[in-house]
Amino acid sequence: MSTASSRAELAKGVLHDYSTSRAGAVPLAERRSRYHFVALWTTLAAGFTFLFLGFQYHDAGYSLARSVGAGALGGLAYVMYALPAAYLGSTTGQTHALLTRSIFGKLGSALVSLLLIGVAAGWTAFAFNLLATLYDGLFSWGNVVLISVVLAVLGIVNNLFGFTGIAAFARYVVAPVMIVWVLYLVIKGLVSIPSDVLGAGSGDISGVPFLTGVGIAIGSVMWGNEPDTWRYGKPRFAWPLPTMVFAVAVGLVLFVAGGWMMAELSGAGPFEFGAAYRYTVEYSLFGALWLGALVATALVVAINDGNYYEMINGGQNIAGHAPGWRRWYTCLVMAAVAAVFTWWFPSIEDGFFKVAQWSSIALPCATVVMCVDRFLLPRLVGIIRPVSPIPSWRDAGVANWPGIVAVLVALLFGAWGLGLLPGQESVPSLGLVPVEAWLLAGVIYAVLVAVIARIPSATSVLGFGRRHSGTADREGELTR
Structure with missing residues (x-):
């Protein structure tokens, strides 16, 4: 690619990144x-989150095989969810948040956009607190909260350049470095650790049953906003599969194994991940603490590029249409939210x-409803919802009530099943x-729509916008 074309692509990403209704869908x-996606998704589906996950599996008493098994099953469940979610993005060319305007209506779109921002901000907070902890483990700097907040503000930089910025950093810098390093760590660990230790757990696993461990792996790899990135992919259902499988193998197998070995080799306790990382740097990076800091920074910043991208697209759906509003304004607002x-975050148990x-x-339940709406309802009840052109907030429907009810009921069930409800004492x-x-x-959602489809006001209850009420989407698909 020439310098001139690279500059033009970067300028376009800074301008809008196809994240507002005015900019439209990705052509x-x-x-x-x-290949572009292999590098990007290897970064987004791997990193220190999964080293930390392997570390936690070890502390829960899992053996290496049990840890890798939980990670692999979690990755398999994720891929089964992510394929239709990615197809949702690639066939429409729209962000997750913009799609919610057509599918969930105004109220539902606002709700899902807030979920996008909140979930991604939670992961950003975890990641930058972890990075500050790693710095403390390497250099004994202390001031973990202050450093993590500063990092959270500075971490927005790559996203100022849109999808182009996060993809370039992942493709040319992060993916090669992290794979080589962790592969070396795992190979050296397999040689160094006795086979009877590799096959044995480190204690009682009753506190974290195996299916709970699989569920944590799913949450660790889950983005929920797959349309945001895969709208740049080819609109074929199985096209992302090789990329997803490779990325999950790196993150939930290789990195989980690496994290387990960090815990085993270092002998660090449950809250001593920083100390474990320092030992690992001495073990696998020749004791070069500065190199360990660079690797950690690159990995954490790269995966947080995805978190910020999720937050920004949610924010753009809410505010990007405002007269005079610029994408970088949204970036600054999201940097403040992340801070x-x-x-x-440290106050949360x-x-x-x-x-x-x-x-x-949180987000997968909403995405599943959107996939059912786009791919199953036309076959089940003959309802085809238009999503193109992207409706303005004025033209969007008020609410897709069955969709909102389905998401809220599923969220309450999931929160209860995972013990997340306030005051809940047992799981x-x-x-x-x-x-x-x-x-x-x-x-x-499918059952409610099947019932509502029989009533005269079905399109209103289902949140069809003013322009699309009673029409069918025959031109909005990008399936060529």
Whole structure:
């Protein structure tokens, strides 16, 4: 690519990144190659989150095989969810948040946009607190909260350049570095750790049953806003599959194994991830603390590019249409939101587990409802909802009440099943709760729509906008 074309692409990303109704959907001519997505999704589906997950599995008493098994099953569940979610983005070219205007209406779109911002801000807070903890482990700097807040503000930089900025950093810098390093760590660990230790757990696993561990893996890898990135992909259902499988193998197998080995080799306690990382740097990066800091910074910043991108697209849906509003204004607002969440995060008990559990249900339930609306309802009840052109806030329907009810019921079920409700003292044994919540959202929505489709005011109750009420979407699909 020439310098002039690179500058033009970067300028376009800064301008709008196709994140507002005025900018519209990503044209087919601007879709990216599969290699582009391999690097990006290896970064977004891997990183220190999964080293930390492996570390937590070890502290819960899991063996290496049990840890990798929980991670792999969580990755499999994620891929089964992510394929239709990605197809939703690639066939429409729209962000997750913009799609909610057509599918959920004004009220539902505002609700889902707030979920997008809140979940991603929670992950940003966890990641930058973790990075500050790693700095403290390497250099004994202290001031973990202050450093993490400063990092959260500075971490927005790549997103000023839109999708182009986050993809370039992932493709050319982060993905190669992290794979080589963790692969070396795991190979050296397999050689160094006795086989009887590798096959044995480190203690009692009763506190974290296996299915709970799988659910935490799902939440750790879950984005929920897959249309945001895959709208730049080819509009074919199975096209993302090789990329997703490779990325999940790196994150939920290789990195989980690496995190387990960090805990085993260092002998660090449950709250000593920073000390474990320092030992790991001495073990696998030749004791070069500065190199360990660079690797940690690159990995955390890269995965938070995805979190900020999620937050910004949610914010753009809410405010991007305002006269004179610029995308970088949204970036600054989201940096401030992330800073507040990052400051607050250390006060949350078991913050990593709570963020992972909410992540496993909050956005996926909404995305499942949208997939049912787009791909199943036309076959089940003959209702085809237009999503193109993207409606303005004025033209969007008030609310898709069945969709909102389905999401809220599924969220309440998931929160209860995961023990997240305020004041809840016990957690029921319900199996793999995140997957059950997704299915519940889809089934409730399909049943409610099948009933409502029979009444004269069906399009109003289903949140069809003023322009699209009673029409069918025959031109909005980008399936060529």
